Amino acid sequence: MSDLSLWPSKKYAWFLTTLLLVTYTVSFIDRAMINLLIDPIRTDLDLSDIQMGQILGPGFMISYILFSLPVGRMVDKFNRIVVLIGGILLWSLATAAHGFSSDYYSLFVSRAGVGAGEAAVTPASWSIIADLFRPEERAFPMSFYLMGPYIGQGLALLFGGLIIQLYTVPVEIFGIILQPWQMIFILIAIPGFILSLGLAFLSDPERKGIINKEKQKDESFIDVIAYIKSKFSAYFTLMIAASFIVVLLYTFQAWVPTYIARIHGWDLSRVGYLFGIVTLISGSLGVLSGPVLERFLETKGIKNSTHSVFLISALALAVIPALTFSFVSEKLVLYGMFIISFFITLPMACFASGLQKMTPQNYRGSVSGLYVFIMNIVGLSLGPTVVPFFTSVIFQSDMSINLALSYTFLIFGPLSFTIFFFGRKSLNKELQSVH
Template sequence: MTSRLYPYYVVACLMLASALSFLDRLVLALLIDPIRADLALSDSEVSLLVGAAFATCYVGFAFVFGRWVDLHGRRNAVVVGITLWSLATAACGLANSFGKMFAARAAVGVGEASLNPAAYSMIADYFPTERRGVAMAIYACGASMGGGLAILLGGLVVQWAMDTRPCLPLMCGAEPWQIVFVVIGLPGVLVALLFALTVREPPRRYAPSEAEHPPTYGEIWQHLRRNARVFLPMFTGYAFLAVSGYAFSVWGPAYFMRLHGLSPAAVGLLFGIGYGGFGTLGVLLGGMICDRLHRIDAPVVVTIGAIILQAPLFIAAYLLGSTMLAIISFVGGMFAASMVAGMQAAMVQSLSPSRMRGMMAALYGTVVTIAGLGIAPTVTALLSDHLFDGPMGIGKALAVTTAGALALAMILIVAGRAGAAALATRLQGAQPDGA
């Protein structure tokens, strides 16, 4: 493989890892009702499995892996992470109580905390600034493809397991949802092996004025403190975008099954086409627009446009009585929302010195995960349980969560735009030619 093509091969491997992580993370959304019935849980308790169990450990270990990324090899961090989250996903299939499921989901969070800090840092070192938009969009396709694949494959596997009641080794008599976790989790070990054998650690790109050694915690804190007027609105604004995104990822399947009567297989097809197909097109379009704008604040400009497009589409999808119109609006919303996927990574890179990218990605991932998985599923479930008459009120709960989150995201990102552009310009000016 030529040296010119190899960086794209690495991005493709990282995209595969990202797709796998979202597959393992989001397949639970398709299994909410059978798990809720078998383990006798409420929507609020299920939301803890979807969100808090995963998010707590993801947040805690993001900084561990972020520091590892800045100090040591990034490839090995990814290999360890993929192996751990894949085995933990399979372990979800062995759980027969809330406590065991909570522990397995927590282990998935530990493993997945490795990926973004390592990927953000590796891609920034493999690609110069002017080509990072598309590179990050390709990586971000893993989220849309993985999310769509999770629901598509999950729907098919659930239907297969329900129809055939297969007897897997050591799992005869297991419930269909338990089989889904095992079948989806174990292949990830092969992806970890592929990464270990074929991906090389890239040399780090340092600015001329930048010391070629990992930053101390004091230096990271000083960078954050000096630029607090940039990081606070930008990171918080993107976090509210995550609230909207995880709300539809977690509760969207249940909404279409409960209120529109779709089967798991039909929901799988809807998400496979909408999230995996149109979502992936949205990610790539966002990356191409970003690179063609030739503006230092291009990621933020694309993000603002995506918010304006997605807000009315999602709200309409959750409130429309017509199944067909709800599906069309939902798919359109996923397309617009996915345009942001590569932009958030490009934004973090542009606001971070090279030697701090691992820790800055960990910090960003922490903020977004707390909001997206730690808050969004539970807030939506609480609204449904206590304000909108229980499980059948999930559509209204989704509409309220989405409207509030996107409004706050728009206000904060617009407020931080000028400061972010100034900081990115200052950091880019310190980069060597071609970096």
């Protein structure tokens, strides 16, 4: 159990959590901006949907996954603030490098650099937040932090649409002619450097909830794996079922803006503005609502409230999106986007806080890294690539993107629900333990 002494003040805990939220937000702005710029990049660099899918998915995923496990171990062993700053600097440099990409290969490498740097964010932040708040207080700070992707995605689309309107002609910098989409990447890289400087003045919180404290420095990743094997069914259920929700998250973020532009004929600035608002509001509302729904179900006498949130979300995502992508009315499409975004984000804070409940402190960085590894090897490899597989291989038409999105949700929503349902006994048992 956690040592409940020497917890930091609420003021400092929330200050640092807010900075972690800003970090996560900036990381997603840098990660998500490319989703709005798919067609300009594709046209300028003469790329296909398949190549763009490879850049959006494997280009980011390979390095993100490869770095998540070693970074997780670094989080358990070293100063977490320093690890986080290193990640910020790496992804910011790589984001700026997008602006100088001139072909498929240079853009792929730049995207990989963003993935490598951002691999540090989740393991470090989750571990830090778990040491800032007592176990019974963690759910809301975790949901607050997890607004980052949706704020970042929303701001990327909102400001991306604005910048597209401002920069309509190529710009010359140091003798290099840059297209408007290249200028956007250079501009959005700047906040990361400022943020890393601010974090350098903060201290790493004291670690709590450590088992085998006297052996901590001698523990290896083999010890972490042994612990997970002892709780295998619970970890398998949470990580795999959550990864299928993440497939839908990345599908939604990567291809819905392009779906709206292609099927409904909107220009990119309008797509960025309206889809950005939907993502910002509904995504943030969804991630904050997860712990609220969890507590509400508890007050109604539902013992396994965390697991119930998982099931509700997976069931909604198995049904609602297929209807939404068949709508002709633009207003109904926007309403549908709002609802889909809400249910995708609803369980995210519960995934994170549940994982922290199940895991001792000295394993949290590694387990979080493993979670990121599994979640993204499934989510990032499939989310951005399944839709272009349907459009290019199955339907052989770019205008079939609505059908491609419907089939993707009809596959992965029910898969997630099924795994959560059949793994409920072991998962609920471990969710009752608190570290």
